[in-house]
Amino acid sequence: MSLEQPTQSAMKPGASTLTVNGLIDTEHKADAAVLPDCPVCARNSWSRRSHGTRLRECAGCRTLLNDRSTSRQEEERRYCDWNMPRLADEDRIGESQWEWVTRTIKRTETWDHASILDIGCGNGAFLRAVRGGCEHSVGDSRRVMGIELNCRAVERCLAADLKVLQGSILEVGVPDGPWDLITLWDVLDHLERPDEALKMVATQLGPGGTLIIRGRNAQLHGMLKQMRGRFHKIVIALGLPDLSVVHRWGLMPNGYEILMRRAGLGCIGLQPALPTPGDRYSMLGPKLAARFLKGMTYSVAVLLHLASFKRFLPFSVCSSSRIQM
Numbered sequence: 465m466s467l468e469q470p471t472q473s474a475m476k477p478g479a480s481t482l483t484v485n486g487l488i489d490t491e492h493k494a495d496a497a498v499l500p501d502c503p504v505c506a507r508n509s510w511s512r513r514s515h516g517t518r519l520r521e522c523a524g525c526r527t528l529l530n531d532r533s534t535s536r537q538e539e540e541r542r543y544c545d546w547n548m549p550r551l552a553d554e555d556r557i558g559e560s561q562w563e564w565v566t567r568t569i570k571r572t573e574t575w576d577h578a579s580i581l582d583i584g585c586g587n588g589a590f591l592r593a594v595r596g597g598c599e600h601s602v603g604d605s606r607r608v609m610g611i612e613l614n615c616r617a618v619e620r621c622l623a624a625d626l627k628v629l630q631g632s633i634l635e636v637g638v639p640d641g642p643w644d645l646i647t648l649w650d651v652l653d654h655l656e657r658p659d660e661a662l663k664m665v666a667t668q669l670g671p672g673g674t675l676i677i678r679g680r681n682a683q684l685h686g687m688l689k690q691m692r693g694r695f696h697k698i699v700i701a702l703g704l705p706d707l708s709v710v711h712r713w714g715l716m717p718n719g720y721e722i723l724m725r726r727a728g729l730g731c732i733g734l735q736p737a738l739p740t741p742g743d744r745y746s747m748l749g750p751k752l753a754a755r756f757l758k759g760m761t762y763s764v765a766v767l768l769h770l771a772s773f774k775r776f777l778p779f780s781v782c783s784s785s786r787i788q789m
């Protein structure tokens with residue numbers, strides 16, 4: 465599968481023409497010719513980059529494209545070549561994710577014998593939590609595995625005796641199932657073709673298997689990123705940290721749902737994502753303050769979610785769906 469896009473080096477910078485109605489914009493048209501199709505609605509109709517950012521909005525469904533790479537390979541090099549240091553509170557994050565899974569996903573059997581695949585497993589915190597959560601009972605009879613692009617992270621996983629495959633799932637594929645649980649923690653919006661990836665994932669889920677996706681809500685992150693770009697000087701002068709995150713794609717809550725439905729998944733549920741404990745990138749100041757800030761933000765978000773009859777979703781979305789039986 466080739467996802468190569470032509471480079472943008474052939475474009476003439478600044479070449480734009482505006483008619484009286486503002487409808488003809490040759491730079492915009494030249495850009496659109498080399499930009500990928502929207503993974504959610506398949507259109508190729510992108511806005512100009514919003515002021516001070518590389519974000520473009522899909523005219524069809526409002527998905528955001530972070531126009532920073534011209535091919536899958538270029539996008540993936542961002543992660544391959546990175547040293548990926550162990551994050552602060554990494555183990556606590558993995559444990560809270562596993563705790564959330566076992567509390568939220570109802571199974572007729574226990575998790576002890578479940579087969580679990582974590583796509584984009586990083587340094588293996590979630591896999592370690594899965595393995596650790598079972599040591600006191602039946603041992604490691606589950607089939608627990610990860611896949612990760614970053615070579616250094618894979619080395620750390622292997623050193624911790626975790627079974628992890630190195631590579632992009634768009635290249636090496638999804639390890640053969642059937643899997644009872646597949647997780648993508650903050651991974652889907654990094655992938656060059658999230659639509660293709662989900663179709664591949666769905667084929668490896670076992671009967672009644674569950675897929676969990678945690679991702680950013682672009683409705684809020686995109687808006688914050690665009691405001692930051694527009695008022696950049698003021699933001700810098702005030703020393704405000706950048707808390708907004710848009711990776712390759714900025715997916716709206718219904719974008720996650722559409723992608724999962726199109727991959728053949730059913731029983732789809734969207735909910736406020738579990739907050740990551742601590743301050744992953746040490747941006748929020750002293751530890752106690754960070755914990756308080758995150759706790760407050762999450763509580764307010766959940767209240768708004770419930771008060772709006774689940775229409776409002778906060779900064780991060782957790783989607784779960786099952787393969788239909």
Ligand SMILES: [Zn+2]
Nearest residue numbers: 502505522525
């Ligand atoms: Zn779209």
